[in-house]
Amino acid sequence: MTAQPPINGKRRKATIERVLSVNAEINLYHLKLEGQHDFSFLPGQFVMVILKDKEGKEVRRAYSIASSPLEKGHIELCVKKYQDGKLSPLLFKMKKGGQLDIEGPYGRYVLQAPLPGEIACIAAGTGIAPIMSMIRTMAASSFPVMTTLYYGFRYPHDFIYRDELLSYAQQHPTFQAIPTISTKEDIDWDGSRGYVQDIAKERISSGNLGSSIHAYLCGPPGMVESAKKMLLDIGMRKEDIFREQWE
Ligand SMILES: Cc1cc2nc3c(=O)[nH]c(=O)nc-3n(C[C@H](O)[C@H](O)[C@H](O)COP(=O)(O)OP(=O)(O)OC[C@H]3O[C@@H](n4cnc5c(N)ncnc54)[C@H](O)[C@@H]3O)c2cc1C
Structure with a gap:
């Protein structure tokens, strides 16, 4: 049975250890948390990031933890910048050594245990973040069950975690990554094209649904x-479909 996700409203200081730019709109942040030793979470959970705006007013936003709980010492967030947003532009101005507050972990969208016979993940954009935590956790035990990631984004340069995901797919016969671009522009790309849910439908319905598949x-x-x-139309059970969403 899946352990109860740890929910903890404790607020703690976090220091930015590293900022990695994926493209102009997406950064990865490695945060070292104060009292990290007593911070435990399950793959899929999120934290609230708290920063002060120009007027000194606190702004809070949820960000999924993209690192695996097995990775000790820091957590990783994968953040998209909204030009006219309240929190993300503040975060994008911060550099290594910058301090912020976080609260959490929160959320019941977690990798279920025991693992079923097969897993299908369907993610778009920064929706890869909580799924990345699940994938990294399963990678640590060589993907014990067949796991397929359908990952959609607009342009090839929006493929977050490209090298890591492709290397998992190369190393592990039980992990497959199907990246898909949604732009209709005629650009160089040798993967799938279209909406990620349509690509997933073609593959999942033409394959064998199996008796125990979970979808994230x-x-x-x-x-x-x-x-x-x-997924419901092709016969999956509602209780086997786990979802998280944001704009
Ligand atoms: C559980 C959860 C997990 C999440 N995980 C991630 C993650 O891993 N990575 C990630 O990047 N994001 C994640 N998010 C989204 C994140 O919490 C923020 O919503 C996002 O970063 C935008 O915040 P912001 O303050 O920058 O922008 P906001 O100030 O919230 O604005 C966002 C957009 O909405 C527009 N807007 C704001 N108010 C209005 C209004 N009244 N009318 C019309 N338009 C408006 C803004 O102009 C802007 O374009 C998650 C959300 C949830 C709920």
């Missing part, structure tokens, strides 16, 4: 709703 969906609400409907 994460991305914008439209994509998550449509992927959920697709």
Whole structure:
């Protein structure tokens, strides 16, 4: 049985250890937490990041933890910048050594244990973050069950975690990554094209659904709703579909 996800409203200081730029809109942040030793979470959970705006007013936003709980010493967040947003532009101004507050972990969207016979993950954009925590956790035990990631984004340069995901796929016969671009522009790309839920539908319905498959969906609400409907239509049980969503 899945352990009860640890929910902890404790607020603690975090220091930015490292900032990695994926592209102009996406950064990865490695945060060292005060009292990290007593910070435990399950793959899929999120933290609240708390920063002060120009007027000194606190702004709070949720960010999924992209690192695995097995990775000790820091947590990783994968953040998209909204030009006119309240919190993400503040975070994008911060550098190594910068301090912020976090609260958590929160959330019941977690990797279920024991693992089922097979796992399908359908993610779009930064929706890869909580799924990455699950994938990294399973990678540490060589993907004990067949796991397929359907990952959608607009352009090839939006493929977050490209090298890491492709290397897992190369190393582990039980992990497959199907990256998909949604732009209709005629650009160089040798992967799938179209909406990620449509690509997943083609593959999942043409394959064998199997008796025990879990699906993890994460991305914008439209994509998550449509992927959920697709999975129910092809016969998946509602209780085997796990979702998280944000714009
Ligand atoms: C459980 C959970 C996990 C999440 N995990 C991640 C993650 O891993 N990575 C990630 O990048 N994000 C994640 N998010 C989203 C994140 O919490 C923020 O919503 C996001 O970063 C935007 O915050 P912001 O303050 O920068 O922008 P906001 O100030 O929230 O604005 C976002 C956009 O909405 C527009 N907007 C704001 N108010 C209005 C309004 N009244 N009318 C019309 N438009 C408006 C803004 O102009 C902007 O374009 C998650 C959300 C949830 C709920």
